[in-house]
Amino acid sequence: MSRITRLSVALVTILAVAGVGALGMLLVVRARDDTTARAKERVRDRARVVSQVVRDAVREDLGTVAGTARRTAFYLGIVNKLVPQTNAYLSELLATHPRLVTAAVYDGAGRLVARIPRDASVVGKQFSQQEYFRAARTSSPAHISSLITQLGAPKVAVIPYSIRINYRSRFVAVLAATTPITGFDELLVPYTPLGWTVRVYDQAGERISPSAEASGKEYTTDPWVGPALKGGSSVQRVDGTISAAEPVADYGWAVVVSQPAKEANADLRKVTTGRGILAGGAFLLALIAAAIAWSRRAPAES
Numbered sequence: 287m288s289r290i291t292r293l294s295v296a297l298v299t300i301l302a303v304a305g306v307g308a309l310g311m312l313l314v315v316r317a318r319d320d321t322t323a324r325a326k327e328r329v330r331d332r333a334r335v336v337s338q339v340v341r342d343a344v345r346e347d348l349g350t351v352a353g354t355a356r357r358t359a360f361y362l363g364i365v366n367k368l369v370p371q372t373n374a375y376l377s378e379l380l381a382t383h384p385r386l387v388t389a390a391v392y393d394g395a396g397r398l399v400a401r402i403p404r405d406a407s408v409v410g411k412q413f414s415q416q417e418y419f420r421a422a423r424t425s426s427p428a429h430i431s432s433l434i435t436q437l438g439a440p441k442v443a444v445i446p447y448s449i450r451i452n453y454r455s456r457f458v459a460v461l462a463a464t465t466p467i468t469g470f471d472e473l474l475v476p477y478t479p480l481g482w483t484v485r486v487y488d489q490a491g492e493r494i495s496p497s498a499e500a501s502g503k504e505y506t507t508d509p510w511v512g513p514a515l516k517g518g519s520s521v522q523r524v525d526g527t528i529s530a531a532e533p534v535a536d537y538g539w540a541v542v543v544s545q546p547a548k549e550a551n552a553d554l555r556k557v558t559t560g561r562g563i564l565a566g567g568a569f570l571l572a573l574i575a576a577a578i579a580w581s582r583r584a585p586a587e588s
Contacts, residue, residue: 325528325545330521333530333543336477336484340541341534343385343473347465348428350383351447355428355461364391365453369400376402379463385473387440389463391451392419399459401438408438422448422460430537432490433467433500442466443500445488470495482545483527487511489538514540523547 354360354375363371376389380402390401396414413419418431428449436444444464451459470486474495478484486495491506493499505511513520514531515538521530529544 326521326523326530329528329543329545330519330530330532332477332479332482332545333519333521333532333541336474336486336541336543337532337534339473339477340470340486340539341536343470344430344534344537344539347383347385347463348430348447350379350386351461351463352428352449354379354389355449355451361451361453361458364399364451364459367399372400373402373404376400385465385469386463387442387444387466388436388438389461392460392462394458396460403439405438411437413437416446418446418448418462419460422450422462423457426450430489432488433492433494433502436464440466442468443494443497445494467494467497467500471497479545482543485542485544486534487515487540487542489515491515491540510542511540514542 357375360372360375362368363375372391376391379389380386388401388403391399392413393399396412396416396419398409398411398413401409416434418429418434421429421431428447431446431448433443433445436442444466446462446464448460448462450457451461474484474486484495485493485499487505488494491504491508491511492502493505506515510520510529510531514533517533519530519532521528523529526547527544528547529542531540531542533540
């Protein structure tokens with residue numbers, strides 16, 4: 287075999303072995319990218335599910351309040367100032383919808399005229415300055431307000447739902463009901479895997495769940511929460527977590543779901559190790575094949 291032929295064979299062998307090694311590395315990198323993409327998609331899917339669960343709960347609460355306001359005997363009781371009859375409907379509203387903790391009726395001037403549970407310290411007081419009263423008074427659909435600390439028992443942080451009541455095309459009262467933000471904690475337990483974090487923000491950007499983290503701080507300028515409040519979606523890996531933000535359709539709320547990156551890293555290490563072993567094995571086999579080929583040529587050259 288001539289020197290040029292031997293050099294050509296050596297070059298082809300080197301290139302073949304290098305190609306096998308490069309292909310193995312490419313497979314490892316591709317597997318890592320795929321694993322990372324799947325981890326992000328898993329978190330995004332969880333955020334979308336949580337967003338839908340929150341939306342359904344809010345829609346059900348608002349629908350319940352609106353349904354009570356439309357009951358003829360209920361608003362006739364208000365118009366005729368039949369407080370026992372009004373209280374009976376308020377009690378039924380709470381009994382049939384456990385997420386709600388208070389139900390109240392305010393007259394056209396904002397005075398609290400009926401409330402369940404009854405609290406003498408607030409009945410008869412003026413609430414016309416409250417946002418949930420003002421918003422309901424000026425709009426027909428049921429309204430959802432931002433987080434407040436409820437006046438009267440139970441004195442807890444709540445989300446108010448309110449709706450105006452008309453009689454013969456004339457505004458006469460506002461019906462309002464509240465749900466404690468702890469209710470959202472309970473609602474989301476089945477959708478929060480161990481080690482994950484699920485956070486919910488109202489339309490003002492205040493964190494309402496986990497309720498233990500509710501502080502009155504607004505997150506409208508937060509790079510995750512702000513865009514989600516405006517209807518945007520995002521998913522990123524930042525500061526040791528993979529987080530996804532999703533809007534809550536129709537209500538201007540947002541959810542952010544986070545998975546510890548160490549869980550995703552464990553999957554990544556598993557995939558990298560597996561693909562690395564395969565790539566290393568292929569490279570080793572290529573080297574062995576090249577060595578055998580050269581050893582078979584040696585006698586012929588001698």
